[in-house]
Amino acid sequence: MIGGTMTIGIIGTSQIGRALARRFTxxxxxxxxxxxxxxxxxxxxxxxTGATALYVKxxxxxxRRAFPKNxxxxxxxxxxxxxxxxxxxxxxxxISAARAQTSDDAIxxxxxxDVPPSATSxxxxxxxxxxxAALKQPGNHGVDLLQQVGWPNRFxxxxxxxxxxxxxxxxxxxxxxxxxxxxxxxxxxxCDRHAYFVVSAGPARVSTGANPIxxxxxxxxxxxxxxxxxxxxxxxxxxxxxxxxxxxxxxVSEVSTPLNYMTVFAAWQNRKAFDDYEMSTYARQFRDKVxxxxxxxxxxRLYTPIN
Numbered sequence: 001m002i003g004g005t006m007t008i009g010i011i012g013t014s015q016i017g018r019a020l021a022r023r024f025t026x027x028x029x030x031x032x033x034x035x036x037x038x039x040x041x042x043x044x045x046x047x048x049t050g051a052t053a054l055y056v057k058x059x060x061x062x063x064r065r066a067f068p069k070n071x072x073x074x075x076x077x078x079x080x081x082x083x084x085x086x087x088x089x090x091x092x093x094x095i096s097a098a099r100a101q102t103s104d105d106a107i108x109x110x111x112x113x114d115v116p117p118s119a120t121s122x123x124x125x126x127x128x129x130x131x132x133a134a135l136k137q138p139g140n141h142g143v144d145l146l147q148q149v150g151w152p153n154r155f156x157x158x159x160x161x162x163x164x165x166x167x168x169x170x171x172x173x174x175x176x177x178x179x180x181x182x183x184x185x186x187x188x189x190x191c192d193r194h195a196y197f198v199v200s201a202g203p204a205r206v207s208t209g210a211n212p213i214x215x216x217x218x219x220x221x222x223x224x225x226x227x228x229x230x231x232x233x234x235x236x237x238x239x240x241x242x243x244x245x246x247x248x249x250x251x252v253s254e255v256s257t258p259l260n261y262m263t264v265f266a267a268w269q270n271r272k273a274f275d276d277y278e279m280s281t282y283a284r285q286f287r288d289k290v291x292x293x294x295x296x297x298x299x300x301r302l303y304t305p306i307n
Contacts, residue, residue, distance in 0.1 A: 009059035011035065013045045021049035034059050106141065107167040108196040108252045110216075110263060111157040115187040120153045124306060126182050127155055133175035134159060139166025142204070146214050146303035156216060156303060158265055167195060196252030196263060199230050200237040204248040209269045212247060217264035217300040225293040226260050232293070233262060236286035240266065243280065245273025264300075274302070 007030045010017050017033065024031045031051040033042060042053035115123040124147075131143045139162035148154040161167040170176060171193075180191040221229040233251040240249040247267040254261040268274040277283050291298060 007032070009034070009054075010051070011056055011059060013042060018045055018049055021045075021051045025050035032059055105163040106198050106201070107161045107164050107255070108198070108250070108265075109157070109159045109161065109167060109170075110194050110196060110252075110265075111159075112192045113155040113157070113183065113187070114189060115153050115155075115183075117153045119186045122186055123153065123155060126179065126186065127157065127306060130157070130175060130179045133173070134170060137166070137170045137173065139163065140170070144214075145306035146216075147306055149213075149302040149304060155306075158216075194261075195255045197255050199251040199253050199262065200234045201250040201252070202237070202241050202248065204267075205246075207247055207267070207269055211270050212267055212305060213271050213274045214267045214303040214305065215264070215274065215300055216303065217266075217298070219262040219264070219290060219294060219299075220296040221260050221262060221290075221293050222295050223260045229262060229290060229293050232286060232289045233264065236282055237264075239280075239282035240277060243273070243277055245269040246277065260295075 008021075008024045009032045010021055011034050013021075013033055013035050021031050021033055031049065032054045033045060033049065033051040034054045034056045035042065036056065039053035039055055045051070046053040113123060113127070124145075127145045131145055134140055134143050141160035141162060143160075144158040146156040146158065148156070161170065183189065183191060219229065219233075230251075230253070237249045237251050240246055245268045247269065249266040250264070252263050252265065266277075268277065287298065
């Protein structure tokens with residue numbers, strides 16, 4: 001992003017892709033184009049449209065890189081168009097608009113961990129070691145360690161960072177490499193880390209009880225319904241934060257592909273407060289509304305904190 005101007009990445013240089021690139025550059029947008037054959041074959045389309053030719057991997061990265069706040073990616077590669085459909089392209093283009101609606105530049109990291117039952121204690125020790133190191137990083141706004149109810153060998157790290165730069169600096173830090181290497185030695189599994197931007201978040205309250213309960217809800221929204229999903233999720237978040245015993249209610253969304261994943265991270269003073277939320281009118285309405293937008297089952301799980 002240059003000078004606050006939205007950056008547009010276009011994958012595919014069909015007639016539609018080139019036409020859009022010309023329009024975006026004429027409107028003062030910074031535009032990058034790519035297709036599967038590489039930038040060396042794009043000198044003519046780049047000259048025609050005023051766009052910069054890049055590799056596809058430089059426009060979209062599925063792991064280590066978070067998109068800038070005002071960044072949109074449009075897919076016009078014929079294979080993608082056939083497989084995903086126009087609705088998905090429109091949803092991707094709408095991501096930047098959704099991010100522009102919030103002034104919060106924070107990036108939230110979510111790491112899911114599954115270790116063998118025999119390695120549960122080692123897993124907890126590893127999580128604590130990572131938390132202690134991450135909390136010392138510039139721009140860190142908190143690290144929550146969670147253990148899944150009923151599955152004590154499954155964990156989640158939920159961490160907040162001031163912005164993309166702070167998040168990426170932590171990703172490159174020595175303690176991150178150490179964490180991932182140790183995790184692989186315990187579980188033979190990769191670091192399943194994802195970065196999210198804020199859809200709706202409020203101040204987190206400190207629990208005054210001994211048994212707070214946390215919920216993580218993963219929502220796989222149909223791409224063409226993503227904007228509706230944001231609206232519905234914001235409505236329940238605002239209502240839930242006013243509920244008795246609620247400690248926090250965050251709604252975040254993936255910043256890298258797949259772009260149609262949202263996660264709700266919430267906490268309550270105790271199980272009763274959570275059960276009251278579940279039976280509330282606003283929570284039931286949320287479940288009814290968002291259920292119509294999902295491409296996979298409503299996936300909510302409960303956790304207890306690791307102190």
